[in-house]
Amino acid sequence: MSFTKVAKTGDVAEGHGKCVVVGGKNIALFNVGGTYYAIDDACPHKGGPLSEGTLNGNDVTCPWHGAIFDVTTGAHLSGPGASNVNEYKCRVEGDDVEVDA
Numbered sequence: 001m002s003f004t005k006v007a008k009t010g011d012v013a014e015g016h017g018k019c020v021v022v023g024g025k026n027i028a029l030f031n032v033g034g035t036y037y038a039i040d041d042a043c044p045h046k047g048g049p050l051s052e053g054t055l056n057g058n059d060v061t062c063p064w065h066g067a068i069f070d071v072t073t074g075a076h077l078s079g080p081g082a083s084n085v086n087e088y089k090c091r092v093e094g095d096d097v098e099v100d101a
């Protein structure tokens with residue numbers, strides 16, 4: 001288990017996402033009501049950037065073709081494709097957001 005600082009808490013507004021890179025991997029970091037969640041950025045359908053998707057509660061809609069994932073679990077909920085994405089543990093230390101990826 002190894003947490004890496006990826007952002008300041010103020011870098012990701014509530015209800016929005018941000019792409020961060022951990023160990024060469026693109027991760028989508030989301031702020032849901034002040035709690036941070038991290039999943040793979042690349043949509044398993046065709047690689048759309050989930051960090052740029054629209055967040056509705058816990059669910060993000062891929063900006064390319066509309067697949068929907070639960071950012072708290074990485075579960076694929078609907079839309080094209082059928083694969084889940086990986087979910088990564090997040091924690092806040094002071095005003096740093098850290099991801100274990």
Ligand code: FES
Binds near residue numbers: 080
């Ligand atoms: S790339 Fe995400 S739905 Fe197609």
